Amino acid sequence: MEMFAITAVKHLKRRPSAPNFLPTISASRLYPPHIHTTFNMRPVRSAARSSLRASVNTGSTPFLRTRPIAAPCLLCAHRISPSQPSRRHQSSFTPEKFSPQDRTERQTHYHFFPNTLPSGPPPHGRFAIDTTALKHEFLRLQSRAHPDLHPSEDKLKAQALSARINEAYKTLQSPLLRAQYLLTLRGIEVAEDETAKVEDPELLMEVLDARERIEEAQSEEDLEEMKAENDVRIEESVKILEAAFERDDVGEAKHEAVKLRYWINIKDSLDQWEKGKPIVLQH
Numbered sequence: 001m002e003m004f005a006i007t008a009v010k011h012l013k014r015r016p017s018a019p020n021f022l023p024t025i026s027a028s029r030l031y032p033p034h035i036h037t038t039f040n041m042r043p044v045r046s047a048a049r050s051s052l053r054a055s056v057n058t059g060s061t062p063f064l065r066t067r068p069i070a071a072p073c074l075l076c077a078h079r080i081s082p083s084q085p086s087r088r089h090q091s092s093f094t095p096e097k098f099s100p101q102d103r104t105e106r107q108t109h110y111h112f113f114p115n116t117l118p119s120g121p122p123p124h125g126r127f128a129i130d131t132t133a134l135k136h137e138f139l140r141l142q143s144r145a146h147p148d149l150h151p152s153e154d155k156l157k158a159q160a161l162s163a164r165i166n167e168a169y170k171t172l173q174s175p176l177l178r179a180q181y182l183l184t185l186r187g188i189e190v191a192e193d194e195t196a197k198v199e200d201p202e203l204l205m206e207v208l209d210a211r212e213r214i215e216e217a218q219s220e221e222d223l224e225e226m227k228a229e230n231d232v233r234i235e236e237s238v239k240i241l242e243a244a245f246e247r248d249d250v251g252e253a254k255h256e257a258v259k260l261r262y263w264i265n266i267k268d269s270l271d272q273w274e275k276g277k278p279i280v281l282q283h
Contacts, residue, residue, distance in 0.1 A: 145165060179257040
């Protein structure tokens, strides 16, 4: 029996038991000297040892850490919101989910120009746009996304991105194209819809009268007054569109977008006028 006890003691010295396997954490490392002399540190050491043992056994530290996200690369297809925390260790059983609505919002033309259009499209943002600021931001974007500035393996992505930026800028700088685009986001097609015409006899009479005056003009001077009148119509339509989008009145916005399309067509016909050339006003 005595030999058995000696053997057991030697065995325990060679293989320390589980509670003593981890190094002991001294109280001085957890609290300053003036504190640990006052309190009983045995419960603290026990809790710290249990916490460390659990970390060693699981092999993970499920802590949620937040850090600022760097500005996304222009060639990256997805953006990460700076307000969302990132997980250092994330379980494969809990994949991060993205809302389809958020993904759609990231793909609008407005998100290419966060400095000029920080609030996004109406009704959160305004319909009116500072086109000068928009142009400056567009040039800065294109200077970074130009295909020649990227390695060969990224040129196709850069070309696609550059094309999207061009399309977004072209659309947003024009009040008519902007209005049509915003209606498209709401599921309403106006640009290509031939049935989207104004059932307004007074408006149609104005359009027919403008066509006759343009065809009968003998010189550009004959059209100066008409140009001024049409510019006023365009300004009024843009103001009505801005108010309609801010109210989120999609019906009124659609009605006025169709009217604005008539006024823009008249403007194009006036700018392209040639004596004797027939006038075709597209609806």
